[in-house]
Amino acid sequence: MIAHGRAVPTLHNATLPDGRIVDVHLDGGRVRDVVPAAGLPPVGDGLDLAGHLLLTAPAEPHAHLDKALSFDEIRPPMGNLDAAIAAWENHTPTLTVEGIAERARRAAMLLLGNGTTAVRTHVNLLRGDDPLRGIRALVAVREELADLVDIQIVAMAPYFASDEAIHAALDLGAEFVGGHPHQTLDPSGNLRRLLAIAQARKVGVDMHTDEQLNPMMLTLEELAHLVRHWPGSMPVTAGHCVSLGVVERDVLDRVIGAVKASGIGIVSLPITNLYLQGWGDPVATPRGLTALRALLDAGVRVAGGADNVRDPYNPLGRSDALETAMLMVTAGHLSVGEAYRAVSDGARDVMGLPVAGVRRGASAELMAIRASSLEEAVAAAPHDRVVLRRGRLVSVSRTSRSVAVPTRSERPEPAAVPMSS
Known part of the structure; x- marks a missing residue:
């Protein structure tokens, strides 16, 4: 130690x-x-x-420390995003501040041990009389680990979260407003509501954005237009952006142009999106990643993150940025250098951290x-x-490994068999 x-x-x-x-x-x-x-x-x-x-050192631009390492206690069924959401929602009444903090602490230390020195975590506002259990837990963990790892907190507001709960989360120490407008009945209205709260509080936003394979769902484009004139002190990040990877080229170019003009940072989350997306497409199953190559070639700020680790949204994950980088190469077709930059310099840029290295x-x-x-x-x-x-x-x-060395058998060589003419 x-x-x-x-x-x-x-x-x-x-x-x-x-x-x-x-x-x-x-x-x-x-x-x-x-x-x-x-x-x-x-x-x-x-x-x-x-x-x-x-x-x-790597940075993790999109974690869920409040959910991390909960798979074994929930034992959710394998399935798509809707199944994961249902499993988590069914489990939330049992959550305590202490239990969330214990898992979040372990998850943060796993990240640190693998090299990650800064983490941005989304923290769900919960149903019930105490919607801020997760926020209080993560604020405590952030303070406890302040000498070891930087933790940024996004108040992730589902459709049922009240404005008062979001403001209270910011009062407790959350630094960003977040949510997932594309999963609500009124994506545009929900997005505008969350942006209005962020503007009133003069804080940045980090949105789960278009985490689905429907090419018609493009709240990213609306987000880009709405924040185009926001000041640099209110940074804007969009995570997932799955639908951007399945649109036609003309739509792709148009949306990317708006994203670049707005300065939005895009976070790709390959391990969780590879797991959650495409369950309804048994033939030519899509990868579920955003348009990484087109974004990078256009000069958009791009980061790579792990998202969920061993919870209903992803039963696997090593809390290792090199796992994310590897998947950005194999599934996203980036070079190794591009992939590592996405989980290090690119992640730090999107997170607003000082230049390191x-x-x-x-x-x-x-x-x-x-x-x-x-x-x-x-x-x-x-x-x-x-x-x-x-x-x-x-x-x-530090690790050690001992492997047996093959030795030549001491048994006599078999006698040669004479060949007949």
Whole structure:
């Protein structure tokens, strides 16, 4: 256990994605300098990262820490988004602040151990007399883990959440207004209502957007037009954007143009959308991802996230950004470099976090992983990792493996069989 972490002055012998081996000097939570490695052993609190690839630490732009790790206690049926929503809604009367906080804490620490030093979590406002149980739980976890991981909270308002409950969530410490207008009976009206609350409170929004395969459902386009003149102090994020991946090219170009003009950040969530989407399409099943290539080529700000982890919306998930990056390559057809940028620099950009990484003056949010290249890191996702947050050591993972070595049999070779002529 590393209590609160220690400041690390120098990272020695680290490998960068371009193959250079460097020493990285840190000071005050930032990268002071990056120089060719001197090949010297570490002194004092320095770390020897020989054999490790040094990367910008991942950030998770779209989590559900209030739901995370609940699969085993709910045991929901496998199924699509509607089935997942029903399973969660049936379970919510049993939720307590303490129970939500316990699972959220474990989920946040799993993310941290895998390299993620910043998380934006959506937190549902609940039915009943105490709709803010999840918000109170996550505010407590955010304060408890403040020295280890940055946690941003989105007050996710289902259709039944009152304006008063949303305002109360913001008063308790939520930083963004969220919701899922496309799942309501009046998507446009619900979207405008949530935006009006955000404007009144001068906060940003992070919407679940068009999480379905119906190409006619495009609240993203309306969102882009409505927030086009919002100030930078009120950032706008749209997650999922599934329907954008199945529209015709002319519609795609039109919507992407509006999104770029508005400055909206788009978050793709491959593992959960690959699981939830397409259950009704047994032939040529769609992947359920947004239009990643078109968005990137247009210069839209794009991030990748894990979304749900081991809950009714996704029975799987490793709380590892490299899992997300891998799926953005295999299912989204991004390059390995593009995919890793989406879960690191791209995620931090969408989350409004300071620039980080192995560059002079950047915030020292770093992950060192035992790999020789970025391709190896994403493909193998080695567990051996060193994680720094603002230049402080917050997690170290080490593994060992012993494999039997094949030996030549000591049995005599079979005698040769004479050949007859």
